[in-house]
C-alpha cells in the first residue's frame with residue numbers, strides 16, 4: 001500500500017473489490033440475488049441487515065471462502081479477514097500466528113512491525129493463552145494487516161468484546177485503516193458502531209443492497225440512528241425511531 005494513496009479522494013481511489021450481479025443459494029434458498037457493490041481503497045463500508053439476511057454469506061464469498069452461484073467478484077488481491085473470534089493457533093507464539101503464510105525470510109520482522117502497530121510490540125514470543133479477548137483480536141488484526149490487503153473484511157470483530165475494549169478497538173482500527181488505506185467491509189449488528197466507523201453504511205435486504213447512507217458527507221442525508229433503525233425494520237417507521 002503506497003503513501004500516495006493517502007492523498008487520493010475516496011471516490012477516485014482504485015477499487016479494492018467490485019461485485020457484479022452476485023448470486024448465492026443454499027439449495028432452493030437464494031440468499032444473495034443480483035447484488036452489486038464496489039468498495040474503493042481507503043473506504044470504510046459498514047454492512048447492516050437483519051439476522052439471516054446474508055451478510056456473512058456475502059463476506060465469505062468476497063473472501064473466497066465459499067463458492068458463488070452467479071455473477072462476478074473482481075478483487076486485485078486476496079482479501080484479509082478478521083472474524084468475531086480471533087482464531088489464533090494456540091501452539092504458536094504471537095509472532096508466528098501473525099506471520100502465518102508469509103515467506104520465511106523477514107517474517108519475524110514483518111510480524112514484529114504489525115504487532116507493534118496494534119500495541120503488542122513487546123509480546124512477540126508470548127502465547128495466545130496469555131491474551132485478553134481484546135488483545136487476541138489485536139493479534140488477529142495484525143495477522144490481517146501483515147498481508148498488506150487491499151480489501152479488509154471484518155465479520156463482527158468487536159461483537160464479543162466489552163464496551164470499553166470495543167471503543168478502544170474502534171479507535172485502533174480507524175487509525176490503522178487511515179494509515180494503510182485498504183478498502184474495508186465491516187459486517188456489524190451495531191448501528192452506533194457503523195455510524196462511528198463507516199464512510200458508507202449499506203443495508204442488506206432481499207439478497208441485495210437495499211439502501212445506502214453516508215454519515216459524514218455534508219449535503220447528503222445523514223445516516224442517523226433513527227433512519228438506520230427504521231431501515232432495519234427495528235421500528236415501524238421514522239417517526240417512532
Ligand SMILES: Nc1ncnc2c1ncn2[C@@H]1O[C@H](COP(=O)(O)OP(=O)(O)OP(=O)(O)O)[C@@H](O)[C@H]1O
Pocket residue numbers: 026031049050051052053054055056057058
Ligand atoms: N452453509 C449453509 N447451508 C444452508 N444455509 C445456510 C448456510 N449458511 C447460511 N445459511 C442460511 O443463509 C441465510 C443467510 O445467512 P448469513 O449467515 O449469511 O446471514 P447473516 O446476515 O450473516 O446473519 P447474522 O446476522 O445472524 O450473522 C440464513 O437463512 C442461513 O440460515
